[in-house]
Every structure is written in structure tokens, then in C-alpha cells.
Amino acid sequence: MKIDRRSFLSFIIGGAAGTALSPLPAKLTDDLSIWTQNWPWTPVPEDGEAIYADSVCTLCPGGCGISVRKIDDRAIKIEGMKGHPVNDGGICILGLSGLQLLYGPTRVKTPLKKTSNGGWKKISWDEAIAEVAENLGKLRSEGQPQALACISGSDQGTVPQLFRRFMTAYGSPNYMCVPSSQDSYSITLKLMQGAQASAGFDIENADFVLSLGSGIIEGWGSPVCMFKANSACEAKKGKVVQIEPRLSNTAAKADQWIPINPGTEGDLALGLAHLIIKDDLYDKDFVGNNTFGFDDWTDDKGKSCQGFRQFVLENYGPEKVAETTGIDADTLTSLAKSFASASNPVAICGRGQGKRPGSIHEFIAVHALNALKGSINRKGGVWAVPEPNYISWAEPETDAVAQKGLQTPRIDGAGTEKYPYTKSLLNRFAEVVGSEGESPVKMLFVSGANPCFTLPDTGAVKAAFENIPLVVSFSSYMDETAKAADLILPNHVFLERYEDVPPPAGVNKNVIGLSKPVVDPQFDTKHAGDAIISVAKALKGSVGSAFAWDSYEACLQETMGDKWDSLNEKGFVVPDTAPACEKTYTTPSGKFEFFAAGYEQVTIEGDEKWYPLILMPYDSMRLSSGFIGNPPFMTKTVEDTVLKGNDIVVEVNPLTVRESSALFVKDGDYAILSTPKGKATVRVHLSEGIMPGIVAMPTGLGHTAYDEYLAGKGTNFNELIGPVEDPASGLDAAWGIRAKLANIAS
Amino acid sequence: MKKEHEHKAKKYGMVIDLDKCTGCGACMVACMAENNVPFRADETDKLLSITWMRVYKLTNAMPFPKTEICYLPRPCMHCEGSHGHSPCVSVCPATATDYSEATGIVSQIYTRCFGCRYCMAACPYHARYFNWWDPVWPEGMEKYLSPNVSPRMRGIVEKCSFCFHRYQLAMEKAHYEGRHGLEEDEYQTSCTQACPAGAITFGDLNNPHHAVYKLKKSENAFRLLERLGTNPKVYYTSSRKWVRQAGDNYLRDEKDNVIDKSKFRN
Structure with missing residues (x-):
């Protein structure tokens, strides 16, 4: 048979048509799509028995109940625990990313010791405990127990209290x-x-919430x-008024947003008090009797001393307050009226x-406003x-060294006559430790905190850490402070x-929770409570005998006593x-005390001449700005008007x-942001939701530690600000810092 | 009463109260954690960032201090179109996405998708995302992956499924227990469950006993781009008029910026 052009074409076309009509292409x-998707590197999660394990989240002081979905021994999802008195099924973005x-x-998988060239060497737990105990012993034998300091993330709960107990038994007052x-x-x-x-x-039960910048x-x-x-307050038609210079989420959801000159919130509260008193709108029953x-x-x-009434009537007239706060007198009057006419108003x-x-100054002014309406200790x-009183351990016995050490003044000056x-x-x-010269702190414990990221003037904090001969971190993660440490347990x-x-924190719920292990320890880690007990036992003597418990679990079980079973x-x-001090006041007068003289305002750092703008931080649910670094899921949700590439965006x-x-x-251009404390390259987002003259910067970015999902993204606000001491408490009262924005020199 | 609805086709949908939504982003992470959504080091290019649920920020474009902000969570709208002809289903050449008449859920079958992205072009809500890269979890993190949702690979499209695996699990359980229907709380999406402000309500839009049935009829309810006739199953409510208007496009000279809802609602 001869294959001519015609039969060849017929064969090709017929074949093509036939194939097209057959199921073969489909x-x-x-097959092709299935085959191209079965790559060995795409994980296939293993199936198994599904169960839920309940616990409590401790990533923030919120204390939410969680239900963790597990497949065999793997935890696969964290959900809010239904019926829990704090969160009843709800859960925040950080808890979900747990x-x-x-x-x-970024977890620290074993105890680590820093080598002389700055690297890390894996050591065993026995070596780690022995090393800490040896150094502690040396310090003690030199008669300098007070040269040990401890930074704890919180003061409440058994773990912080074990650290505090250790400090006391050891002989140092420097627990911070x-x-x-x-x-x-x-x-x-x-x-x-x-x-x-x-x-x-x-x-929840308030019908008018006046929030002075609280998120x-x-x-x-x-x-x-x-x-x-x-949500509950709004469902009951309660009103929320947000007062702050920036249109935050809280301001956006509030019934009214009133921008205010930053730092004048205390004056506003006293100005409102003036109007409420002048118009006789205060709760006469409460004010008169209590x-x-x-x-x-x-x-x-x-x-004769001036009372609060006379003080605010003389000094906080609406015209004057309107000028300082930048809120016009009419708004002030209507705000005072609505606050006073609500049946359950509260200022926060x-x-x-x-x-x-x-x-x-600001806190007592706001609290006085609550007192004027009798919103103290009531629905x-x-x-x-x-403060919770479930921890009732006997005071540790101290030896002569410890007693001498405990009598030395605290390095930070807290609790002195001034504060x-x-x-x-x-x-x-x-400032106390300094960046050079001999540091009064020779050894430092850090537990549940990341001061090398969260403290203002981070540069100085890091320098101070370098000046301390031995820093021991109890962090689970390789955060900034762990990186700056010499030993990680x-x-x-x-x-x-x-x-x-x-x-x-911050709510009137009397709930004690118990965080329970949901999975087995993934790495060679040790409970910080157990670690400190082991260190104490290795020190022997009075320090060792102050920790009679075999383990942290035994200590916790004993502390909780008859609550343990139901907690578990x-x-x-x-x-x-019911809390005993609910209705009683233990002031010298036995009543709620107003302060007439008030305390001084704080002035933020920087000269207006050189720094015409004010830089303020803003917090967001999508950025964890505390000692826990932002997990990748959360960073993924951050808007591109907050972080773009690795650049921080300021508003x-x-x-x-x-x-x-x-x-x-x-919008979106680069600029140089400088403050008396530092400089950063930022992108600018032009937003109508912020007062002119203010630069707002998100907190929680600018990590130098952690992994590629967090490190190097943006700038740490704390590097651009320093602390400003409050004249009344000594605490940091800086709400911002003067700043300048300039074009990048081209 | 109940029996009646058990046999009627279900139409799962959502009503999101924008007055309650705080823009916290918990729904976004709840979704990622439930559905094995991957992440990369840089997620700031939002066109490439896979977020089945994404919270948008709307503003009323007024100058300071009259500016207002509203957050709007956007899952897949699970459009019904007319008789199940949702925009994406109509164009898929591989039948990788389908409209379920039994539940009203628009599915996405990963193994059938060959990545032509026609559906992404067709979707007016940007609810669909393409996997430009293989998903990579840092060492150890694969441990939290859920066996109920298969991880997707490079070259395919994915989107919100209304946590369909949860429906399957709930149905399996009901079947095992000899029941035919599901109670309202037996099948809830991950975002609904997580929302700390209680802004999201999920349920059968056809079932008068479900909360969504009543909520969708609110005066303040609207859907996104209703004029396109996509007939979405996600409703929003807002007491603010500018927010309701932001849900659709209007000509500048249109007399009344409010659409005749009766035309689209069914």
C-alpha cells in the first residue's frame, strides 16, 4: 500500500480526532495533575485517634482556657475552651498560633553554654546546674550575694515566687x-x-466606658x-468613648473617637471632674460617705488643706483644659454630661x-473620676x-550571709523613701549596671522575660547585659535575651x-487556672521551677533547705492543697x-482618699526645636510585643501598611x-526617623486616622533574634525611646519621644 | 417541624456582624491553623499571600478627625449564582471546583486542579489563591499538620472550604449515631468558633431554626458585589451606611446608592 499525502493526512487528522474524542486526554x-502533585516532599499528615486535651494558655497574662486537638501524641490545633469563665470558647490570635x-x-533544645568565640556548646543538665551552682557558691563565699539579680516576667504565680524565694534564701534583694x-x-x-x-x-456591666487610650x-x-x-457592653447599648491621638481599632469600634494632645489625658480627667463637680453631677452619696x-x-x-473639689474648680476650667488637651470646650461639656448621666460609667x-x-498623675486623676461617680468596687x-493569696509558704530561713546581703539597698531604688x-x-x-566599669550585678537570672527587646533604650540594656559577667536565661526560645546570655537553661x-x-490581668474575675502538659516535652528541656529547685539543692545549706520539695510538681500540688483535684x-x-477588702478602705482615713495637689506631669524626651514631631508606639493584636516573639502565622496577618518587605511603616x-x-x-516612600535615642529608616504611610504632628510606630517588630520569619523585620520601637522616670513612682512614664522625619539624602 | 428541614437541601452560609468585628485577625489564623495553610518568610505582598480568610480594612475616606475605619473579614463567598453557576465553577476546565447542591458549598478538589488559574480570574472577591511555591514547614513544624486537610502543593489553586472536613466529620458522627441531620452547633467553621468578639455566625441559611436565617434578613444586611449576581452566601451587617455602600460599586451620579435587594435575594 502506497502512503500518499492524502492518506497520510487522513491518518494524522483521523487519529487526532479519534484521540480527542476518546477519554484519553481527560x-x-x-493523571498528569495527580502525578505532578505526589511529590515526596509534600507532607502527608498521619492520621490517628483524635482527642481533646484542656489546659490554660500562659502566653500572656490573660489566662484563657484552651482545648488542644490532638492526633495521637501530636497537638494539631489550639481552640478556646468552651465554658471557661475567662474566655468561654473565644481565643486570640497569639493563642491560636501557640x-x-x-x-x-527557634526553641532552645538543650542547655547551652556560650563559648569564648560567641558560639554555643551543648551541655547536659547536670553540667548546667553544677555550673550555675558553682558560680553562685563563689559569689556567696565572697560575701556578695546581693550581686545576684533576677528579672522575672511577672510577680504572681508559683514559678516567679520560687525565683523570689531563691533570691531571699540566697541573700539578694534584687528581684525585679x-x-x-x-x-x-x-x-x-x-x-x-x-x-x-x-x-x-x-x-461588661458598664453602660459608659471612657477609655483614655486603653486598647x-x-x-x-x-x-x-x-x-x-x-461586645456585651455594646449589645446592651452601652457607650464606649475612646480618647487618643490615633484612630486605633478600639477608637474605630468605639461610639465616639476624640483625638487628644498626647500626654494630657490626666488633665482631661481633671477637666471632666471640674465640669461634673461644677454642675453637681457627682454621686453625693458615695463621695459624702466613703x-x-x-x-x-x-x-x-x-x-488647712485644699480639697479635691476646690483644686479642680480652681485649676481645671474647661477653657484651660480645652487648650491643653486640644478638645474643644463643647465636646468636654457633653462628654462630662454623658459620663455623669450614665448609671454605671467607668474610666480606664x-x-x-x-x-x-x-x-x-494620670492614673489618680482617672481613678478620682471613677470615684466621683462611685464606680469603685461595684458592678x-x-x-x-x-492579690492572690493561695501561695502560703513558710518564710525561708536565712543564714548570716543571706541576712547581710538582704540588708543592702536594692540596686534599682524601689521601695525606698522616695518611691x-x-x-x-x-x-x-x-543605668545602674552601666555599659563599662564594674557592674553591681555579677550574675543575673532572667525568667519569663525578654528585657533585651521589651525594655526602652534597648541599646543600653544590651550593653548592660554585656557588662554582667554571667547571665543565665531560662527562656524556651532563642530570643534576644537568650542570645545575650552566657548560659541557657x-x-x-x-x-x-x-x-x-x-x-x-485587668478584669475582675477571680479565677485560678492550671496549665497542664498537653504533649510530652519535645526536647531536652526542664521546667524552670525544677531548674531553680535543683540549683538551690546543689547549693546546699540554708538555700537548699528552703526548697524542701522534690520537684516543681510536688511543690505545686502542695501549694494548691485541696484545690488541686478540681484544678486538675x-x-x-x-x-x-469573696475578696475581703471589697468595701473597706485601709487608708489612714479609712475612706477613699482624693488627692488635691496631684503629682507632676512627665515631659517627654527631646527638644521641640530639633524634633518637631512626636513619635508614639501603637500596639496591635496581630503583633506580639511582649516577651513572646511573633509566630509566623501572626506575622502573615500583618497588613502591608504596617510592614512591607523588611521595612517598618509609620503612620x-x-x-x-x-x-x-x-x-x-x-504614601509608601522611605524616610529617616530620628529621635534623641536613635535613628531608623522607615516607610511612611499617609493616614487620615492620626493627629497631625504625630508619628505612630507599631510595637513588636525589629527582632534581631528568632528565625527568618521574624528576625530583621522592621524596627524595634524600644530602640528609639528611653525611659522617663515618673516623679511619683519612679516607673517609666514615657508615652512617646520627640522625633523628626526627613527625606533620605539622595 | 425539624423533620421538614432535614430533607430540604442545606445552604450553609455566614453572617458577619461588622459592628462587632474588631479586626484582630484571630479568624485568619484560626483558618490557617485548621486548614494547613503554609507560610513564607515574607508575606507582605498580599497578592501572593495565601489567606483563605482575609480581613480587609475599609475607610470612609474622610479627613481627620472624621475618619472612620471598618474591618471586613472575607472568606470564600460560596456563590450560588443562579442554580449553582458560581463564577469559578462555571469556568473550571478540570471540574476541580464544584457547587454542592446538598450543602451549597463550593468545593476545591486539589488533585484535579492543574493550575490554569481561570477560576482566580473569574472570582470577583479575590478569594482564590495560587500556590506559586511548594509549601515548606520549618523542621519540626509538620508535626502540627492536621490529617483532615491535605496540604496543597505548588501549581494549584486553593480557597476557603467552609471547613468542609468538619462537615464530613460531623456527618460521619451523626450517621454513626443513627441521625440524619446535624444540630446547628455540630458544624461550625474554625473562624466562627475562634472569633473572640462573636462577630461571625454560621449555619444553614435555609433552616429557620438557625441564627443565620434571621440575621441575614436584618435591615442592615448586605452582600459584597450583589449587583454582579453572584448570589453569595456570606452576608454582612453594619449599622453604618458608608460601610453598607462600600459593599458594592456605584456610579457617581446614581440617585440612591442603595440597591434593590429584592432583586437578588432568594
Whole structure:
């Protein structure tokens, strides 16, 4: 048979048509797509038995109950625990990302010792404990126990208390905690109510919430609890008024946003007090029966003193306050009226997530405003929540060395005559230790904190760390502080360990939680509680005998006593004993005390002439700015108007650019941001949601430690600001710093 | 009463209360954690960043201090179109995405998808994402991957499934227990469950006993780009008019910027 052109073409075309009509192309496409998807490197998660394990999240002081979904021994998802008194099923973005912290690559997998060339050497736990004990022993034999300092993330709960106990038994008064706005509140409650308590806000039952910059839905206090309270308040038609220079999420969701000149919030509160008193709108019953210092009074020596009423009437007239705050007098009047006419109004302060303390002037002014309406220790008001008292260990016996060491003054000056109510002043740490010369601290423990990232003037803090001969970190992650340490004794992460969870911060919920191991320890880590007990035992003597427990678990079980069983079963207990100091005031007068003279305002750092703008931080739920670094999931949700590539984006009003002679930028352009403390290259986002003259920078970025998902992204706000001491408490009260934005020199 | 609805086709949908949404982003992470969504070192190019659920930030474009912000979470809208002709389903050459008449869920079958991205072009909500890279989890992190959702690979499109695996698991359980239907709380998406502000409600839009049935009828309810006739199953409510108007496009000279909803609602 001859193959001519015609038959050849017929064969080809016929064949093609036949193939096209057959199922072959579809089958091939299907096979091809399946085949190209079965790459060996695409993980196929193993199936197994699914169960839920309950615990409590300790990534922030919120104390939310969590249910962890597990497949065999793998934890695969963290969910909010239904029926938990704090969060009832809700959960925040950080809690949801918790498994990335558990299984993440930034964990410290074994005890590590820094080598002379700055690298890390794996050591065993026995070696690590022996090394710490040996150095501690040396310091003690030199009669310098006070040269040991400890930085703890919190003061509450058994683990921080074990560290505190260790310090006492060892003989050093230098136990310091990371400060927050709760410290300022504690001092306020001490001054005005005589209470040793923390402030708990009942937003849920309030019908008017006046927030002076508090990020009620941005992570203030116990985040999920506050979210729920805010929703509940709104559902009941309660009003929320947000006062701050930037249109934050809280401001955006509030019924009214009133921008204010930053730093004048205290004056605003006193201005509102003026209007409420002038129009006789205050709660006369409460003020008359339960307070002292409202009217003029005479002291023991017969000297007449000005009362709060006269003080605010004389000094905080609406015209004057309108000028300082930048809020016009009409707005002030209507705000005062709505606050006074609400049946359960409450005023709250502590900027952003409340992670930074503030000026006592502001806190007592806001608290006085609450007192004027009687919103103290009542439904929908602010409660003095007594410090948890479930830890009742016998005082450790101290030997002569320890007694001598404990008598030395604290290096940070807290608790002295000048600052009698302040417990610790970590903001002074860098200055006290210094970057050169002999450091008063020879050895430092850091647990549950990342001061080399979270303390203002981070550069000076890091230099101070280098000046300390031996830094021991108990961090689970290779964070900035762990990197700066000489020894790392890695703690289990929260899903691998037992720990009591004190009542949640900032809310009036009396709940004690128990964090339980959900999975076995993934690496060769040790509970920080066990580590400190082992160190104490290795030291022997009175230090060792102060820690009679065999293990942390035994200590916890003994501490919890009869609560242990129900804690273990349910995950939380609600102590039924009502707080004793609810209705009583333990001030000298036995009443709530108003302060007439007030305390001084703080002035932020920087000269207006050189730095015409003000740089302020802002907190966001999507950026973890505390001692836990942002997990990859959270960083993924960060908007490109906050972080673009590796550049941090700052918010500026277009007017600021228009009125500036040094700055010509469009949205997204680069600029140089400088403050008296440092300089950074930033991108500028022009936003109408911010007051002219202000530059707002997100917190939680600019890590130098951790992995490629976090390190090197953006700038750490704390590098651009230094602490400013509050004249009343000594705590850091800097809410911002003067700054300048300029074009990049081309 | 109940029996009636058990046999009627379900139409799962969502009502998101924008007055309650705080823009915290918990829904986004709840979704990523539930559905094995990968992540990369740089996720700031939002066109490439795979977020089945994405929270958008809307502003009223007014100058300071009259500026307002509203956050808007955007999952897949699971458009019904007319009779299941959703934009993406209509164009898929591989039948990798399909409209389920039984649940109203628009599926995405990864193993069938060969990555032509026609559906992405067709979707007016940018709800679909293409895997430009192989997913890589840092060493050790594969441990948290859920066996209920297969990890996707380079070259295919993925999107929100209304956590369909949860529906399957709930149905399996119900079947095992000899029941035919599901209670409202038996099948909830991961984002709904996580939302700390309680802004998201999920359920059967056809079932008068479900919360969404009533909520979608609110005066303040609207859907995104309703004029396109995509007939989405995600409803939003907002008490603010500018937010409701931001849900669609209007001509500048249009007399009343409010659309006649009766035309589109069914």
C-alpha cells in the first residue's frame, strides 16, 4: 500500500480526532495533575485517634482556657475552651498560633553554654546546674550575694515566687519584675484606697466606658475577656468613648473617637471632674460617705488643706483644659454630661495593651473620676482585686550571709523613701549596671522575660547585659535575651508543663487556672521551677533547705492543697471566698482618699526645636510585643501598611508632610526617623486616622533574634525611646519621644 | 417541624456582624491553623499571600478627625449564582471546583486542579489563591499538620472550604449515631468558633431554626458585589451606611446608592 499525502493526512487528522474524542486526554490530564502533585516532599499528615486535651494558655497574662486537638501524641490545633469563665470558647490570635511556638525552630533544645568565640556548646543538665551552682557558691563565699539579680516576667504565680524565694534564701534583694500599667494601678489603689490590689475593670456591666487610650480590643488586660466584655457592653447599648491621638481599632469600634494632645489625658480627667463637680453631677452619696479629701480639710497640725473639689474648680476650667488637651470646650461639656448621666460609667487608662506603666498623675486623676461617680468596687466599675493569696509558704530561713546581703539597698531604688510603694524599677536597670566599669550585678537570672527587646533604650540594656559577667536565661526560645546570655537553661513551653495561672490581668474575675502538659516535652528541656529547685539543692545549706520539695510538681500540688483535684480535673477553680477588702478602705482615713495637689506631669524626651514631631508606639493584636516573639502565622496577618518587605511603616497624617519643610514623601516612600535615642529608616504611610504632628510606630517588630520569619523585620520601637522616670513612682512614664522625619539624602 | 428541614437541601452560609468585628485577625489564623495553610518568610505582598480568610480594612475616606475605619473579614463567598453557576465553577476546565447542591458549598478538589488559574480570574472577591511555591514547614513544624486537610502543593489553586472536613466529620458522627441531620452547633467553621468578639455566625441559611436565617434578613444586611449576581452566601451587617455602600460599586451620579435587594435575594 502506497502512503500518499492524502492518506497520510487522513491518518494524522483521523487519529487526532479519534484521540480527542476518546477519554484519553481527560485521563491524561487527570493523571498528569495527580502525578505532578505526589511529590515526596509534600507532607502527608498521619492520621490517628483524635482527642481533646484542656489546659490554660500562659502566653500572656490573660489566662484563657484552651482545648488542644490532638492526633495521637501530636497537638494539631489550639481552640478556646468552651465554658471557661475567662474566655468561654473565644481565643486570640497569639493563642491560636501557640503550636508554632511549641514545634517551632527557634526553641532552645538543650542547655547551652556560650563559648569564648560567641558560639554555643551543648551541655547536659547536670553540667548546667553544677555550673550555675558553682558560680553562685563563689559569689556567696565572697560575701556578695546581693550581686545576684533576677528579672522575672511577672510577680504572681508559683514559678516567679520560687525565683523570689531563691533570691531571699540566697541573700539578694534584687528581684525585679517587668513593669506594666498594672504597677501604676497598684500604686494608685495603694494611695487612694490603701489596698494591696490590682485593678479589675467590669466593662461588661458598664453602660459608659471612657477609655483614655486603653486598647480595650487591642490586647489590654486579658484580651479575649475584654473582647467579650466589649461586645456585651455594646449589645446592651452601652457607650464606649475612646480618647487618643490615633484612630486605633478600639477608637474605630468605639461610639465616639476624640483625638487628644498626647500626654494630657490626666488633665482631661481633671477637666471632666471640674465640669461634673461644677454642675453637681457627682454621686453625693458615695463621695459624702466613703471619701476623704473632697472638701477642704484641716490636718493634725491645724493646717488647712485644699480639697479635691476646690483644686479642680480652681485649676481645671474647661477653657484651660480645652487648650491643653486640644478638645474643644463643647465636646468636654457633653462628654462630662454623658459620663455623669450614665448609671454605671467607668474610666480606664493605660495606653495600648497597657504594657507600659504611666504617670501617677494620670492614673489618680482617672481613678478620682471613677470615684466621683462611685464606680469603685461595684458592678460595672473598677474593682480592687486583691492579690492572690493561695501561695502560703513558710518564710525561708536565712543564714548570716543571706541576712547581710538582704540588708543592702536594692540596686534599682524601689521601695525606698522616695518611691515607697514601687516594687521594682526595671527601667533603671541599664543605668545602674552601666555599659563599662564594674557592674553591681555579677550574675543575673532572667525568667519569663525578654528585657533585651521589651525594655526602652534597648541599646543600653544590651550593653548592660554585656557588662554582667554571667547571665543565665531560662527562656524556651532563642530570643534576644537568650542570645545575650552566657548560659541557657531552657524551660518547657506552656504546652509541656504544669503551672498555676493567677487571676487574669485587668478584669475582675477571680479565677485560678492550671496549665497542664498537653504533649510530652519535645526536647531536652526542664521546667524552670525544677531548674531553680535543683540549683538551690546543689547549693546546699540554708538555700537548699528552703526548697524542701522534690520537684516543681510536688511543690505545686502542695501549694494548691485541696484545690488541686478540681484544678486538675476542670482546669480552673473559682475561689468562693469573696475578696475581703471589697468595701473597706485601709487608708489612714479609712475612706477613699482624693488627692488635691496631684503629682507632676512627665515631659517627654527631646527638644521641640530639633524634633518637631512626636513619635508614639501603637500596639496591635496581630503583633506580639511582649516577651513572646511573633509566630509566623501572626506575622502573615500583618497588613502591608504596617510592614512591607523588611521595612517598618509609620503612620503620619498627610498634613504633617504638607506642613513640613524637610519632608517630601508620598504614601509608601522611605524616610529617616530620628529621635534623641536613635535613628531608623522607615516607610511612611499617609493616614487620615492620626493627629497631625504625630508619628505612630507599631510595637513588636525589629527582632534581631528568632528565625527568618521574624528576625530583621522592621524596627524595634524600644530602640528609639528611653525611659522617663515618673516623679511619683519612679516607673517609666514615657508615652512617646520627640522625633523628626526627613527625606533620605539622595 | 425539624423533620421538614432535614430533607430540604442545606445552604450553609455566614453572617458577619461588622459592628462587632474588631479586626484582630484571630479568624485568619484560626483558618490557617485548621486548614494547613503554609507560610513564607515574607508575606507582605498580599497578592501572593495565601489567606483563605482575609480581613480587609475599609475607610470612609474622610479627613481627620472624621475618619472612620471598618474591618471586613472575607472568606470564600460560596456563590450560588443562579442554580449553582458560581463564577469559578462555571469556568473550571478540570471540574476541580464544584457547587454542592446538598450543602451549597463550593468545593476545591486539589488533585484535579492543574493550575490554569481561570477560576482566580473569574472570582470577583479575590478569594482564590495560587500556590506559586511548594509549601515548606520549618523542621519540626509538620508535626502540627492536621490529617483532615491535605496540604496543597505548588501549581494549584486553593480557597476557603467552609471547613468542609468538619462537615464530613460531623456527618460521619451523626450517621454513626443513627441521625440524619446535624444540630446547628455540630458544624461550625474554625473562624466562627475562634472569633473572640462573636462577630461571625454560621449555619444553614435555609433552616429557620438557625441564627443565620434571621440575621441575614436584618435591615442592615448586605452582600459584597450583589449587583454582579453572584448570589453569595456570606452576608454582612453594619449599622453604618458608608460601610453598607462600600459593599458594592456605584456610579457617581446614581440617585440612591442603595440597591434593590429584592432583586437578588432568594
